[in-house]
Amino acid sequence: MMERIHAMVASAPTALERRAYRNAVDAAVRILDRLAVIEPDADTLRKCERALTQVEDALRSLPTLPEDVEAPAHAPGNPRFNPAERGLVPAFAIDAGDTGQLVGRVQFSPRFGGTASVHGGALSLFFDDALGMVANGSVTGGVARTAFLRIDYRSLAPLDVELHCRVWIEAVDGRKRFIRGELCHGDRLVAEAEGLWVAPRTR
Numbered sequence: 001m002m003e004r005i006h007a008m009v010a011s012a013p014t015a016l017e018r019r020a021y022r023n024a025v026d027a028a029v030r031i032l033d034r035l036a037v038i039e040p041d042a043d044t045l046r047k048c049e050r051a052l053t054q055v056e057d058a059l060r061s062l063p064t065l066p067e068d069v070e071a072p073a074h075a076p077g078n079p080r081f082n083p084a085e086r087g088l089v090p091a092f093a094i095d096a097g098d099t100g101q102l103v104g105r106v107q108f109s110p111r112f113g114g115t116a117s118v119h120g121g122a123l124s125l126f127f128d129d130a131l132g133m134v135a136n137g138s139v140t141g142g143v144a145r146t147a148f149l150r151i152d153y154r155s156l157a158p159l160d161v162e163l164h165c166r167v168w169i170e171a172v173d174g175r176k177r178f179i180r181g182e183l184c185h186g187d188r189l190v191a192e193a194e195g196l197w198v199a200p201r202t203r
């Protein structure tokens with residue numbers, strides 16, 4: 001039985017497994033979003049903790065990803081390697097994303113919030129992902145890592161509201177890719193970002 005489970009995990013996920021994984025992550029983040037806004041009594045919270053611990057125990061008994069990064073389980077398309085599908089960053093709708101530019105919409109749910117607005121670190125996480133997509137996209141080609149990321153917070157970002165984002169390549173200089181981005185709520189600028197992504201040396 002365990003061998004069969006290992007074989008399943010070591011192979012690239014099927015469409016059905018990807019959907020099931022996404023649904024499980026969605027359920028987990030919906031709980032975090034709910035916990036961010038409700039005012040429950042201690043008894044309800046204790047029941048909640050017990051139920052979640054049961055789920056956690058069941059997950060702990062499962063095998064983990066193989067360490068070999070060449071294994072099929074590490075192939076592109078595995079939702080575990082996609083920050084949005086793993087629930088790390090908010091889901092991001094890309095409306096246009098060619099020729100080194102990306103235009104899209106993003107909505108930060110309550111778990112990304114401070115009090116009434118989006119946490120600055122969550123905005124930074126989002127920009128690393130969105131600018132990183134352009135830095136790693138078809139125009140620049142190949143993999144590059146974030147060397148620095150600077151965020152200017154211009155106004156409070158509201159939670160649970162659609163925000164508009166634009167990201168573009170500012171310059172490419174050898175292995176260096178300078179990327180910029182901005183996030184707006186309607187006509188109001190919420191935050192601007194600039195960063196450098198550096199591609200690995202070829203030898």
Ligand SMILES: CCCCCCCCCCCCCC(=O)SCCNC(=O)CCNC(=O)[C@H](O)C(C)(C)COP(=O)(O)OP(=O)(O)OC[C@H]1O[C@@H](n2cnc3c(N)ncnc32)[C@H](O)[C@@H]1OP(=O)(O)O
Nearest residue numbers: 128129132133136137145146147148176196198199200201
């Ligand atoms: C098609 C696929 C799609 C996939 C989509 C995926 C989306 C993913 C989106 C998510 C993406 C998220 C991605 C993540 O989150 S990646 C995770 C976060 N980032 C890291 O962990 C990176 C850690 N740092 C490093 O690995 C190295 O320091 C890097 C690789 C960055 C550079 O080390 P390396 O040894 O290679 O480079 P070098 O030292 O020879 O320097 C080379 C040049 O760069 C200039 N420089 C370097 N650093 C800085 C700096 N801080 N400010 C200004 N300049 C800097 C330097 O002066 C030099 O310039 P020049 O003298 O040549 O002019």
